[in-house]
Amino acid sequence: MTEPENPRPLRLLIADDSNTDRLILQAMLRRQGHEVQAAEDGQAALKLYDCWQPDMVLLDVMMPRLDGVEAARQIKALAGETLVPVIFLTSLTDAGSLAQCLDAGGDDFLPKPYNPVIIEAKLRAFDRMRRMHETLSQQRDLIKARNEQLLEEQIIARRVFDNIAHTGCLNAPNIRYHASPMSVFNGDILFACPRPAGGVHLLVGDFTGHGLPAAIGALPVAEIFYGMTSKGFSGPDVLRELNQKLVRILPTGMFCCAAFADVDFRQGMLRFWNGGLPDGYLMYKSGDHQALASRHLPLGILAPERFVAAMEEYRVEPGDQLLLMTDGVLEAADEQGQHFGERRLAETLGARPTGASPVDHLVQAVQGFTGSARESDDLTLLGLRVTGQDPVALQSVSAARSAVTGPAFWRCSYQVEGQTLGQFNPLPLLLHVCMAVAGLRQHSGEIYTLLAELYNNALEHGVLELPSGWKNGPEGFSRYYAERERRLARVDGHYIRFELEHRMEGNGGQLVIRCQDSGRGFDPDAPEGEGGTSVYAGRGLSLIRQLSSGLSYNKQGNQAEVVYDWELSENGG
Amino acid sequence: MPVHTRQSDDGETRTIAIEGRFDFSTHQAFRDAYEKGSEGVHHWVIDMSDTSYLDSSALGMLLLLRDYAGGDKASIHIENCNGDVRRILAISNFEQLFSIR
Numbered sequence: 001m002t003e004p005e006n007p008r009p010l011r012l013l014i015a016d017d018s019n020t021d022r023l024i025l026q027a028m029l030r031r032q033g034h035e036v037q038a039a040e041d042g043q044a045a046l047k048l049y050d051c052w053q054p055d056m057v058l059l060d061v062m063m064p065r066l067d068g069v070e071a072a073r074q075i076k077a078l079a080g081e082t083l084v085p086v087i088f089l090t091s092l093t094d095a096g097s098l099a100q101c102l103d104a105g106g107d108d109f110l111p112k113p114y115n116p117v118i119i120e121a122k123l124r125a126f127d128r129m130r131r132m133h134e135t136l137s138q139q140r141d142l143i144k145a146r147n148e149q150l151l152e153e154q155i156i157a158r159r160v161f162d163n164i165a166h167t168g169c170l171n172a173p174n175i176r177y178h179a180s181p182m183s184v185f186n187g188d189i190l191f192a193c194p195r196p197a198g199g200v201h202l203l204v205g206d207f208t209g210h211g212l213p214a215a216i217g218a219l220p221v222a223e224i225f226y227g228m229t230s231k232g233f234s235g236p237d238v239l240r241e242l243n244q245k246l247v248r249i250l251p252t253g254m255f256c257c258a259a260f261a262d263v264d265f266r267q268g269m270l271r272f273w274n275g276g277l278p279d280g281y282l283m284y285k286s287g288d289h290q291a292l293a294s295r296h297l298p299l300g301i302l303a304p305e306r307f308v309a310a311m312e313e314y315r316v317e318p319g320d321q322l323l324l325m326t327d328g329v330l331e332a333a334d335e336q337g338q339h340f341g342e343r344r345l346a347e348t349l350g351a352r353p354t355g356a357s358p359v360d361h362l363v364q365a366v367q368g369f370t371g372s373a374r375e376s377d378d379l380t381l382l383g384l385r386v387t388g389q390d391p392v393a394l395q396s397v398s399a400a401r402s403a404v405t406g407p408a409f410w411r412c413s414y415q416v417e418g419q420t421l422g423q424f425n426p427l428p429l430l431l432h433v434c435m436a437v438a439g440l441r442q443h444s445g446e447i448y449t450l451l452a453e454l455y456n457n458a459l460e461h462g463v464l465e466l467p468s469g470w471k472n473g474p475e476g477f478s479r480y481y482a483e484r485e486r487r488l489a490r491v492d493g494h495y496i497r498f499e500l501e502h503r504m505e506g507n508g509g510q511l512v513i514r515c516q517d518s519g520r521g522f523d524p525d526a527p528e529g530e531g532g533t534s535v536y537a538g539r540g541l542s543l544i545r546q547l548s549s550g551l552s553y554n555k556q557g558n559q560a561e562v563v564y565d566w567e568l569s570e571n572g573g
Numbered sequence: 574m575p576v577h578t579r580q581s582d583d584g585e586t587r588t589i590a591i592e593g594r595f596d597f598s599t600h601q602a603f604r605d606a607y608e609k610g611s612e613g614v615h616h617w618v619i620d621m622s623d624t625s626y627l628d629s630s631a632l633g634m635l636l637l638l639r640d641y642a643g644g645d646k647a648s649i650h651i652e653n654c655n656g657d658v659r660r661i662l663a664i665s666n667f668e669q670l671f672s673i674r
Contacts, residue, residue, distance in 0.1 A: 253633030
């Protein structure tokens with residue numbers, strides 16, 4: 001049928017026990033171009049419905065075997081979610097009976113005798129409704145399928161992300177954290193990575209926005225954070241690189257609020273940077289606490305030349321706790337829409353039982369506040385307990401037999417001079433040179449420590465002439481680092497030179513590190529720790545002695561030589 | 574409309590006032606407020622008298638305005654912030670980029 005008012009013939013099922021009525025209706029509908037099948041009672045109609053699947057059903061109300069009302073009920077049940085309009089054919093006229101037809105699941109009724117114009121109009125109206133219902137159902141199914149697909153993809157994406165992001169030491173015994181399983185898609189990040197010379201870097205962040213853009217931004221952050229930290233770069237170096245990268249890749253208006261901590265267990269020192277996250281907390285064993293406030297713009301906003309990566313320094317002792325969090329904690333809402341807020345946070349932390357992890361304690365409090373019905377999905381917290389020993393044993397790369405490959409005999413000299421001393425940290429570069437020897441890679445932590453101790457001694461005592469005795473009391477300690485910053489900013493006319501020399505011997509080799517500075521030198525034979533004044537300086541040198549096969553100084557005391565013998569171990573020791 | 578604009582008589586200063594929550598739902602209205610007919614505007618005032626709350630996407634929108642208004646050379650004042658709004662601006666250290674009074 002191509003008549004415009006009836007573009008598509010309908011499949012119509014009619015049931016009427018009156019032969020005359022049935023034949024009249026059948027003829028009328030066929031004339032209008034529809035496909036028609038007819039039944040003599042409800043039972044037959046049901047059977048036909050089942051095998052022929054008509055678009056609409058027209059039922060006489062009173063029929064033998066199964067009446068129209070019951071047949072309608074069963075047809076509707078069979079049709080399920082598909083809309084199959086059921087129209088009752090009736091000579092009844094009282095309102096009650098007609099209403100009963102509709103109550104039984106009928107959609108409308110046609111009074112006998114039939115009027116072809118009305119019938120045609122009603123069929124068209126129901127066809128429109130039927131098709132709209134069909135379209136909506138299809139769209140709903142499509143959306144549902146897409147949503148399932150999206151969730152599936154997120155789970156896979158999360159696995160990929162985890163492999164990149166969680167290579168660190170979040171599972172160290174002194175670290176506690178809480179994050180929603182899908183936190184990467186609400187824009188929160190949480191990383192921890194051991195430093196090659198001991199200590200850890202921690203990063204907690206919160207990207208503006210949700211979903212895919214936030215997750216994509218998190219990937220380069222993870223790469224840079226883990227890559228640079230494990231190569232020995234300092235906190236400010238990592239921060240500058242993160243900021244620069246995010247400025248470049250994120251559109252204006254998107255950024256990453258972040259807190260960065262560098263914890264040095266050996267020196268008992270926390271260095272901290274906060275750009276846009278709520279206060280972090282340093283909770284002393286004594287019960288006092290220090291708020292670690294945001295003093296910087298978030299990452300990804302300022303051009304590199306305006307970005308400030310300076311970190312604040314705090315003394316820490318074993319038993320102190322560090323707590324970092326995103327704003328999900330403050331903004332967690334209860335059923336009345338009240339926020340958890342700073343006052344409750346302070347009260348909760350103040351009421352922490354001694355020895356309890358602040359992360360567990362706070363998560364419990366927030367979940368109690370929001371009520372069990374609410375998902376606490378935006379909570380991201382990271383806690384770290386300061387320990388006396390480095391808790392994160394560096395996972396050594398197990399060396400294959402091929403580890404004896406790489407450069408076997410070489411030497412190099414590298415000198416940093418003038419103002420560069422105040423601006424550039426040569427340690428990652430020097431470590432990189434040494435790591436070209438495959439067999440040395442399983443000792444990267446020790447080598448880095450040796451290089452770092454030598455460099456810091458040369459810089460702080462040789463070049464900057466800082467007296468190590470200052471580092472004893474808490475006040476002297478901060479004075480020492482303030483003075484270090486001040487002198488470093490003005491340093492000129494000095495140099496620090498490293499000479500590295502390596503040769504392979506049998507199943508191992510020997511690395512000699514010489515570090516000379518332009519300072520006046522010191523008397524290496526002077527007694528250490530006299531009156532407890534140079535405990536820290538002494539610790540540096542005794543550490544070098546422990547790690548190496550020998551430490552010696554020239555007469556003037558401005559050149560140290562360290563000999564490091566290594567041997568390839570079977571299990572990557 | 575939760576975002577209203579007024580312009581000074583000389584046409585150089587435009588004030589944008591945000592009513593209620595300043596968050597992603599305000600995105601299009603806020604953008605229209607600074608883009609439409611803003612040739613000749615040199616000074617910007619964001620009036621937060623009736624702003625109850627702002628979230629990080631609002632901070633992002635402020636950065637977009639700053640870019641639009643000339644980046645480091647932009648003259649943008651944020652005024653009349655309530656305690657919550659002030660706290661969020663302070664945590665993010667936005668006073669380094671905007672004049673907040």
